Structures are given as structure tokens and as C-alpha cells.
Amino acid sequence: GAVVSQHPSRVICKSGTSVKIECRSLDFQATTMFWYRQFPKQSLMLMATSNEGSKATYEQGVEKDKFLINHASLTLSTLTVTSAHPEDSSFYICSPRDRAGVGLEAFFGQGTRLTVV
């Protein structure tokens, strides 16, 4: 399977600060990146979709100014949680997809557990 590297795996930050999460696809070109969020004991919910070189599309209820997504290259996408608050504490997972179309296996990063104190 494809190799997806997501960092950091865990981060604790103070309320009001910003946190950047990186997601790298190491052996294929990620033309699309999906970012998911998982609150404790809940399922994964899609936050946003970004295509390389374009602005991200956010799901309803997700603040685009709080969750900044950069997808400037085919191998790297970043999610920055700005002015983090305790309610942003969650598990964030990236999922890069290549241009081969639907139906291929979805790969996921290892996830980042964010704790805002």
C-alpha cells in the first residue's frame, strides 16, 4: 500500500496558539487531500477537501478561517488549527488520493491527536 506520513502524532498546545499538522504522501502524487476529524468515541467526519494548487472546500459547520489548509504540492498538505481552543481537541487524519479516479483504496495518515489546554 501507499505510504502516508502524518506529523506530529500527538501535540499539546495552549489555548489561543496555532498548530500545524503535516501530511505527506511518500510514493504517489496526492492530487486530492481529504482531512477528517474524529472526536472521542465518535466516527470520522470529513472536514475539508483540497486539490493541489486550489483552495480547499470545507464541509458545512467547519470554519475555514480556523482550519487553514495548504496543498501546494502533490506530496504535501498541511492543516493549521489557528487560535486553538479546547473544543478543537480531537484526532485529525489526512487521506491523500491520486488522480487515478474513484474506487481505489483510500490511504490514511497515522493521525494527529491534538489536545488544547
Place this chain on the structure above:
Amino acid sequence: AQSVTQPDIHITVSEGASLELRCNYSYGATPYLFWYVQSPGQGLQLLLKYFSGDTLVQGIKGFEAEFKRSQSSFNLRKPSVHWSDAAEYFCAVEAGRRALTFGSGTRLQVQP
């Protein structure tokens, strides 16, 4: 829009017993179907997937799933559960937009 239902929030089985986790989906056509497992604090591991063809799909760790179009179901099964199978299991569908829609998950507990 597509949706996925996992009706069982929590299941407890004895080690060595058989297991079936239910998954129902709602979508106008045949979606692509996945089962993932997540251990506490960990990421997702793909168990198996269905794209087309044989409706009985074999996966890793002895798991299998059967796609039943008439019932819009994709239930996960394992004939003999091991203690290491205790985890959270997610059914997911991909239906056109390439992002996955996940079910709410089923937590499996295995009793010795």
C-alpha cells in the same frame, strides 16, 4: 447523499466465538465499500474492500465480508475471534466524491 449505519455500538464476544458486525448503506448505486479497524489512539487499518465482482470478500486477519445488494448491507464476519481483535470497527463507503463516509463504529470487546 450517502449514509452508513452500523446498528451495533458495542459488541462483546468470547474468544474463539464467531463474529458478525453489521453495516448498512444508503446510496442510489453500488458504492465502493470498506471495513477499517482502529485500535485505541491509533490510525485506521484497512481490513478489506469491495469494488466489484465476487460479493464475498476476503480480508486480512481472517476477516471476510459479504456484499448483499438487495439488503444494502456489507456485514463483516470472522469465524473465530482472538483477543487481539478487540478494537473499534468502521464501515465506510465511497460514493462518487472520493471522500469516505464512515459509519458510527462498533466497539468490539473480547472476553477470555
